[in-house]
Amino acid sequence: MKRLAYIFPFLLLFTSCENFLEVDPQLQVDESKAITNASSATTALNGLYNRLSANSYYGSNFPALSYLSGGDVQWSGSQSAPQEVVLHRLTADNGYVGSAWTAIYQTILSANYIIQAVPQVVDPLFTETQRNEVLGQAYFIRSLAYFDLARGWGGVPIILTPTRESSENANVEKSTLAETYAQVLKDLELAESLLPETTNRQRATRKTVWALRSRYHLYRSEWEQAESYATKVINDKANYSLLKPYAAFFASNAVGTSESVFELSYTISATNNHSNWWLPPALGGRREWSPTPQLVTLLTSAETGGGRKELLGQTAAPGNLWYGKLYYRSPTGTDPAYLIRTAELYLIRAEARAQQNNLGAALSDLNAVRDRAGLAALITTDKTAILNALAQERRLEFAFEADRWFDLVRTGKAGEVLGITNPNKYLFPIPTAEIVANNAIIQNNDY
């Protein structure tokens, strides 16, 4: 039985070492190591901006929901989801609505993580000022996210702590619209107190907070505050101005011009696909949508469009197809997302002033924007005329940004302009994914 001796080494293999089964990921880190010091907090903050600028959010999808719903951009492609948006035939499983909702809440998740973790970080090198800057930006982005939810979907679930386990933040019901807006304001106020009064067009500072607050108060019809916050930014003339000509803020690969109060910039290590949807095949896109003939007429007219005709391009004969070219950086995918521009603050203030019957000042703000577009000044003393002119101005000024639809809904004109008879359709549907997995949520009416 000498042979049995030879089994010995084999028998050793019949054992297994416990650590043999321990395998660590190479591409990710455990959640516990995510935010532990100044450097990782900054990394998480960069991640938060990345979420905000994701394709499904400001990268293309969220602005697209607005301009596709706004009646001036038509569907010229083949996908069903944008077709439904254009036709106002949204269903709860529309992919565009679903991915925007998901992306916004992913942004909120990252913000919640930072807001919860950063105050607890023990790192002597992480100064109070740095902490406040990180926190302030997280509060700002969270307020923007809830603002976008409020104007798109109405009252939504308010989630203020990070989901660390699947049982957390499950089955949260919708808050009212007022509660949702109240949360926006609360975060804005915190951000305002935490952030320094510096100028940065690609990250939030106290000035960025002012600009968003101005828009917030406009949406809440709080004219006085809308005006005062707009003024705070407009008065910083050294840093914020209406660039001339109109195309100066985007043409020739411009980035972070003084027109921008807040824009998200993209680099080769983080790109977006916005131009792909707009550009014709010859320029590397698929022209899934394009400006309507009506918008083309308005933008190309010297009376209404002026310099804003630069937003349009036309393909070669025989096609002669119009396309939008605000987003055109096709080889690189680095078109910025324009969130708040100086022009908007002028138009917000004009509207707030008009609503407060300060018509002369309103008109001068409006004409500042018209002048920049190369249009003649408007002369009128009629409040309604000014308000109508403002609506028209916004329509053309922000034709391909996240504005038109929300503006029509805010001013109650969506029905009149777009022929939507059911006011319940002014809100997007809560996506199916939320409905099936959240037992407490109730679908928006008529979806």
Next chain:
Amino acid sequence: MKFNTRSPYSVRFLCALLLALSTPVLLKSQDNPKPLINSTLEGTILDAKTREPLIGVSIQLKGTTHSSYTDSKGRFQFITGQKFPYNIIVSYIGYEKREITANGSPIEVLLKEDIKTLNEVVVVGYGTQSKRSVIGAVSTIKTSEIANQPSASFDQQIQGRAAGVQVGSNTGVPGDGLFFRIRGTTSINASSDPLYIIDGVFINNQSLQKITTQGQANNPLADINPADIESISILKDAEATAIYGARAANGVVLITTKRGTYNSRPKISLNTYQGASWAPELWDLLTGPEHATIINETWTNDGKPFATRPFRPVSEGGRGLPEEQQTYDRLNDVFRTGRLQNYDLSVSGGNDKTRYYIGGGYASQDATLKTNDYSRASFKINLDQTINSFLKVGTSNTLARSQRANARVGDGPQGGILQAGLHTPTYLPKFNADGTYAKWAGFDNLDVLIDNTDMQSVSSRYMGNIYGEAEIAKGLKLRSSWSLDYNNYDEFEYWNSLTNRGSANKGLAASSISQNLIWSSEQTLTYRNTFNENHTIGVLLGNSIQGNTARQTFAQGTNFPSDDLKQIASAATTTSSSNLAENKLSSFFSRIDYNYAGKYFLEASLRADGSSRFGADKKWGYFPSAGLSWRVKEESFLLNSQTISDLKIRASIGLTGNQNGIDNYAALGLWQGGYNYLDNPGSIPVQLANANLGWESTRQTNLGIDLGLFKDRLGIEFNVYHKYTEDLLLNDPLAPSTGFSSITKNTGEISNKGIELSINSTNIAAEHFKWQTNLNLGRNVNKIEKLPTPIDASYNTIRMIEGYPLYSFFVYKQLYVDPQTGDAVYEDLNQDGQLTVADKQVIGNASPKLFGGLNNAFSFKGIDLSVFFNFSYGNKIYNNNRFFLESGGTRDDRRAINKNQLNRWQKPGDITDVPRLTTQGTNYTLSPSSRFVEDGSFLRLSIVNLGYTLPKDLSRKVKASTIRVYVTGTNLALWTKYSGPDPEINVTSNPLVQGYDLGTPPVPRTVQLGLNVTL
């Protein structure tokens, strides 16, 4: 039970130790005393019928282990210490065993061919069994049945050959992935593919492809040359599979490759065929004038002025009148007749201690869709060496290189060669007036793609193992085996400035190199012995450890100086990334089997598996099984029955596990980098932790009957099974408001119930004419028993819902088209007067109600003919391709229109299911609609093979032992109601999406001429 002990040694150290300690075994010299010679027996062994010498026949001295084999002339010599007379046992695979008393030398022994299939040897987990003693449900496929089909991979050849095994092509492109299920789908997010083992090597069947071909993926099993395969065993029930415990829930496919025969002269075998393939049918599209008519009708139906209709005279600013439109046929530009060729050459043989098989093969196939082709060069060497009376070593090796020219065949316009050919409206010209390439509707110009598509991939693969086997004591064997499956998948694509992708990027190139390594080490100890004549007992104990490392490097370059410079080194802008992921598995297994007098069989096994993928306390899973069978035929009341030649009843129950297909780190809460902003590194939360994540397990019971009638001329095998999967490894949806879309957890249950029937019949077995029929049928009923939250697969068309089967289509139900208005009327399920997602419902699913195959084989003298049908009944298809092509004019100049659109409602009283043309309302914008759910049942004349074997004396003249010429046709006829060219189609390699047609190249028809020569 806990096998793992905390050991101070690392596994690597153990390996080294093992090798060191094993060395003396290898060096051990023969220390047996010189044998005493008392007699020398010489003899010849011949086929009883043909009197041909039989090579490699085993001759064993009864009651001893002493044996010998016949040489190439059928002769053997036996030198023994025993004196005449004594008994020898003569056995040879495929022949009846004989026991003969040798009274002197020389002798001549005639062996009769064994027509009983019952003596077949069946390969099972960690061993072989005679078919008689198999308890589990095992389908064995002889490669002779499926040889010479022009399929790139053996798994495709199995289609329709084994009951309960469902195989479906996703596309007609050779070497592409397919759908393979043994007894239904058991999982949602973990893999439902079986475990593939080739000669003991666990092999990868997941595509490593990273560069998109739009929803399609290569099939890694195509790296294996089917000509090298000897047999395929498909283990279906828990009794058969539980020995592979953790990975066996979806069945196991065991592949045995060819090995040499001891004591035989070199056998050289050459096989070649040449053939052609083409698409038997393509899509029916509208002509230019018809397309224009439809668009104008949509325009006026929308209430827009006739004067401004799109197709009005050019002088009025229109596109020209409908009748002025040209028709440009692109489909016939993009499809072609492809060439098939195949060469296999092998040498095998052996002496008394060594046997070998060396095989080389080359196959190449053009897809019917242009720019796609596939070729494989492979090399195989199998070797077994007996070192001494108790020690044997051996090795199996496969080296292969599969080369593919790819194209974008699926969804998405950019670079999509099929879509450019199929979906570009037919009235639009191929060239602009100035002679430049015209591009339409987001599609590339088809001619540009045909001439410039440059997507290549090369799969380099090594699969092999070495083993050592020692017989420590009588009946007690120790085997150690070390295996590797290494796959390097190298992809490259270049889009020059003529293509859309290239023009936007000034040239775009991408290179991806994926490396996948699976290594495993297995030690088994087996014991088998028979006591007191009637009690046979077998024991197996084993341990295996396995690791899998996947590495990937990706680089992309844009902005090239010219179209002549294609390598990324020339690009002005480059990006790159790399990735690495790992998992490990450690297992212990045991099996005990017992049979009494070949009458009662009992078997039980237990396996424990530990996986690195699971939470700390859940790593280990335990998988037991038990089975028994009763060979009724051996009972006295049947022993003498003339009608019933065999009857066996089998029953088994067992538990198997699954952990394949989930992420390696699914149990951890993770943050991931790479989410940058302004070129500063950023990180985000990507996954929630679940420390309780553990095994998905499937309980399976199986009842089976094997019946042989009329001397086994008619063989019937019937199985009924019930699989119940619990603790599904599910990406359980979370409300997106949590910031996560899902968490991987053990929740949900799925059942699969089914029956399988195989009938093998020798209808005629005359002297010169033989007719055999094989029929197999499978029915599987799948049901999601528990699912907390419904899950949508991609495209919002397939939804998994508790109480329904997987692959159910969840759509709006179109009731009819109102004959008065022409509008589609949909069912308002909740009767709230509106059409919302609440009105979607399940209409059919993609799984067949019944599927199977029927083969008839005839032979008349040297002529052989086989005719094989396969079918699928009751499966539905969502024809999304039709949704695009039949969109009522809403897609105007962006998509071609199909012929069925002409059946639209036009005037009150029209009865049709194609609604009035309009861009308004819900006629053509409500999606998905039951209008596009179609019956995908089919019957296919899958293979016809006609061969002629030259008479022996003729082939001997050229010194060949056999020469056979044959002609094979595949997919020669198809009967189906499906409106697309072929119902065997699927958009994607996403396992949750089945029966979703977005347009892929149909299954080709092939005809080939071949030659087999054996020397």
